Amino acid sequence: DAKTTQPTSMDCAEGRAANLPCNHSTISGNEYVYWYRQIHSQGPQYIIHGLKNNETNEMASLIITEDRKSSTLILPHATLRDTAVYYCIVRGLTGANSKLTFGKGITLSVRP
Amino acid sequence: EAQVTQNPRYLITVTGKKLTVTCSQNMNHEYMSWYRQDPGLGLRQIYYSMNVEVTDKGDVPEGYKVSRKEKRNFPLILESPSPNQTSLYFCASSKLPSTDTQYFGPGTRLTVL
Numbered sequence: 256d257a258k259t260t261q262p263t264s265m266d267c268a269e270g271r272a273a274n275l276p277c278n279h280s281t282i283s284g285n286e287y288v289y290w291y292r293q294i295h296s297q298g299p300q301y302i303i304h305g306l307k308n309n310e311t312n313e314m315a316s317l318i319i320t321e322d323r324k325s326s327t328l329i330l331p332h333a334t335l336r337d338t339a340v341y342y343c344i345v346r347g348l349t350g351a352n353s354k355l356t357f358g359k360g361i362t363l364s365v366r367p
Numbered sequence: 368e369a370q371v372t373q374n375p376r377y378l379i380t381v382t383g384k385k386l387t388v389t390c391s392q393n394m395n396h397e398y399m400s401w402y403r404q405d406p407g408l409g410l411r412q413i414y415y416s417m418n419v420e421v422t423d424k425g426d427v428p429e430g431y432k433v434s435r436k437e438k439r440n441f442p443l444i445l446e447s448p449s450p451n452q453t454s455l456y457f458c459a460s461s462k463l464p465s466t467d468t469q470y471f472g473p474g475t476r477l478t479v480l
Contacts, residue, residue: 298371298457298471299410354425355459355469357402357410 258282258345259358266364273330275361277343280324286347288319289355290328294339299357302328302341333365369394371472373458379478380448388443388475390458398461399441400425400469401433403454410457416441448479 260278267273279288289304303310303317305326310317316329330337342360347353371392380386392399400415402425412425416435430452432444441460445452458472 296455296474296476298459298473299469300471301468304468354412354415356412359407359409 261361264362273333275328289344292339373472392460396460402457
């Protein structure tokens with residue numbers, strides 16, 4: 256079972272920031288938060304991951320709450336090409352816990 | 368260019384006719400895995416391999432076989448396909464299984480009649 260809960264869908268205007276929430280209240284101390292996205296039946300694409308500090312890369316920012324029970328993926332300037340299903344995944348370091356388990360994700364629709 | 372390739376990309380076949388979907392990566396990754404994706408069920412792992420000659424079952428291995436004779440290749444074999452194996456299949460690879468990023472192939476859409 257996926258260890259995360261996400262809203263089913265959301266939308267945002269092109270050029271605005273898209274803030275995608277994720278709850279992972281049962282996350283343990285050595286588990287990371289990963290985000291992938293899948294654009295229209297293409298292979299999933301890695302976006303970003305973090306443990307407890309906020310992270311930023313060329314694609315997005317990841318904000319993890321201090322208690323680590325939730326996080327937010329931020330796409331700072333959404334474009335139409337960012338329309339996709341976004342998966343928030345909790346993943347451990349070893350063994351079965353290190354497997355990527357995809358839930359249903361959140362469908363982000365970016366409108367012109 | 369670093370990539371994971373799959374062939375064929377689309378396949379329509381009939382029940383019982385053995386088929387192989389190939390997967391190859393050019394990144395010298397140790398870890399490779401296969402997923403299937405079905406509407407409403409998300410991506411589910413079929414098999415994975417930690418290195419050459421080391422394979423293990425994922426969540427939905429029934430009806431599938433894999434082999435890992437070389438590091439770069441990880442074919443998925445359906446000995447006797449059935450209609451419930453109609454699905455979208457993805458191969459993925461990574462350097463290590465734990466914290467490293469998994470790179471996914473473009474997908475193979477299989478229809479079994």
